[in-house]
Amino acid sequence: MRKSLSVLAALCCAAFASLPAHAQDAGNIANKIDPADTGFMIVATALVLMMTLPGLALFYCGMVRKKNILATMAQSLVATALVSMLWGLLGYSLAFSGDGAYLGDFARIALMGIGIETITPLAKTIPEILFMAYQMTFAVITCALIGGSVAERMKFSAFMLFCAVWLFVVYIPTAHWVWGGGFLQKMGLLDFAGGTVVHINAGVAGLVAALVMGKRQGFGRENLAPFDLSLAVVGTGLLWVGWFGFNGGSALAAGSRAVFAIVATHLAACAGALMWSGLEWIQRGKPSVLGLISGAVAGLGTITPASGYILPCYFMCTAVKQRLRYDDTLDVFGVHGVGGILGTLLAGVFATRAITASEGDPGVSGLLEGDAHQFVTQAIGVGVTVVWCAVGTYVVLKFVDVLIPLRAEPDEEREGLDIALHGEALHQ
Numbered sequence: 001m002r003k004s005l006s007v008l009a010a011l012c013c014a015a016f017a018s019l020p021a022h023a024q025d026a027g028n029i030a031n032k033i034d035p036a037d038t039g040f041m042i043v044a045t046a047l048v049l050m051m052t053l054p055g056l057a058l059f060y061c062g063m064v065r066k067k068n069i070l071a072t073m074a075q076s077l078v079a080t081a082l083v084s085m086l087w088g089l090l091g092y093s094l095a096f097s098g099d100g101a102y103l104g105d106f107a108r109i110a111l112m113g114i115g116i117e118t119i120t121p122l123a124k125t126i127p128e129i130l131f132m133a134y135q136m137t138f139a140v141i142t143c144a145l146i147g148g149s150v151a152e153r154m155k156f157s158a159f160m161l162f163c164a165v166w167l168f169v170v171y172i173p174t175a176h177w178v179w180g181g182g183f184l185q186k187m188g189l190l191d192f193a194g195g196t197v198v199h200i201n202a203g204v205a206g207l208v209a210a211l212v213m214g215k216r217q218g219f220g221r222e223n224l225a226p227f228d229l230s231l232a233v234v235g236t237g238l239l240w241v242g243w244f245g246f247n248g249g250s251a252l253a254a255g256s257r258a259v260f261a262i263v264a265t266h267l268a269a270c271a272g273a274l275m276w277s278g279l280e281w282i283q284r285g286k287p288s289v290l291g292l293i294s295g296a297v298a299g300l301g302t303i304t305p306a307s308g309y310i311l312p313c314y315f316m317c318t319a320v321k322q323r324l325r326y327d328d329t330l331d332v333f334g335v336h337g338v339g340g341i342l343g344t345l346l347a348g349v350f351a352t353r354a355i356t357a358s359e360g361d362p363g364v365s366g367l368l369e370g371d372a373h374q375f376v377t378q379a380i381g382v383g384v385t386v387v388w389c390a391v392g393t394y395v396v397l398k399f400v401d402v403l404i405p406l407r408a409e410p411d412e413e414r415e416g417l418d419i420a421l422h423g424e425a426l427h428q
């Protein structure tokens with residue numbers, strides 16, 4: 001029975017994975033601002049921003065202890081404010097201007113040269129300032145996601161400095177490599193909406209941070225159960241809807257490709273929630289609310305690079321995590337890292353030429369069509385991203401620790417970061 005469920009889930013998610021790349025909208029290739037595309041992308045940008053505030057903030061704070069709820073929400077809030085400012089000042093220019101193989105240039109520093117009618121070759125039918133804002137929301141949520149791995153023990157000041165440095169050391173180079181005309185994009189890496197740039201980066205960085213920071217006080221000895229899962233359920237709903245902008249908006253146009261991406265996103269979330277819950281039901285005798293929301297988010301993360309397969313995420317967050325005993329507080333690596341890796345690799349399995357082809361582009365084939373080249377390209381992209389992120393994150397953490405101790409004092413952890421770091425607490 002269990003094996004049958006696994007096979008069925010894999011087949012369903014594989015079918016969903018092929019959807020985002022179906023439609024290639026030939027009508028959206030002219031270098032002219034299109035009002036429909038612009039309106040659609042404004043909404044998509046707002047939806048992705050909503051994923052961090054309030055979506056991720058509620059999702060995360062509902063799974064920590066009461067004494068750390070405000071501190072956990074503060075990480076999402078400060079990541080939004082800080083990363084947005086740095087992105088506009090320099091980040092966007094380094095990621096998306098110029099044609100360097102490894103990094104952009106300073107042509108768009110402080111958004112210079114962007115006028116009312118300015119467009120970019122990367123998004124030919126919307127204003128460049130809108131493309132900048134849309135990409136900004138991706139940078140914001142990637143940094144905010146990492147906070148889930150070190151929740152309940154990282155100093156707020158250290159988290160701020162980490163986000164600022166990590167953005168330039170890890171995120172911006174990877175975004176340029178994959179989406180900004182860098183060497184991975186030129187190599188032909190398929191990443192529809194952030195399997196490498198967002199999910200692998202956030203997951204691997206979260207795992208490295210969790211290992212460097214060490215376990216929470218009382219880990220394995222005390223009850224670290226979530227305070228209020230109802231908050232996490234609300235956060236999941238906001239993430240779920242926001243992901244329509246995350247994946248659908250990555251089409252950068254209001255066309256059928258965006259619609260296919262949105263449908264695939266919704267179905268993958270449904271499959272993930274049902275599969276995770278079903279496995280819990282079989283193994284533990286009861287399906288948990290935590291399992292339902294974890295499965296939904298894992299499905300959403302895994303479908304992002306145009307693939308979906310939820311079963312390994314479940315085992316990474318349960319059996320493997322328990323066996324290795326690492327304290328990734330909110331399972332950022334198990335859900336996002338593993339999901340991003342699998343989704344990116346499976347894009348090289350399920351890619352079909354009829355689906356990926358567009359005007360002027362013959363498209364690519366995957367393993368199912370007998371061509372291993374795309375799978376190899378996907379594997380290279382995954383490997384480069386994992387290694388660069390792991391090394392870069394470790395270096396950034398050690399650099400931050402020299403300037404600001406990464407971890408709160410033991411007494412501060414026991415008291416709770418809400419009071420210790422912010423001087424505030426929820427009412428009793």
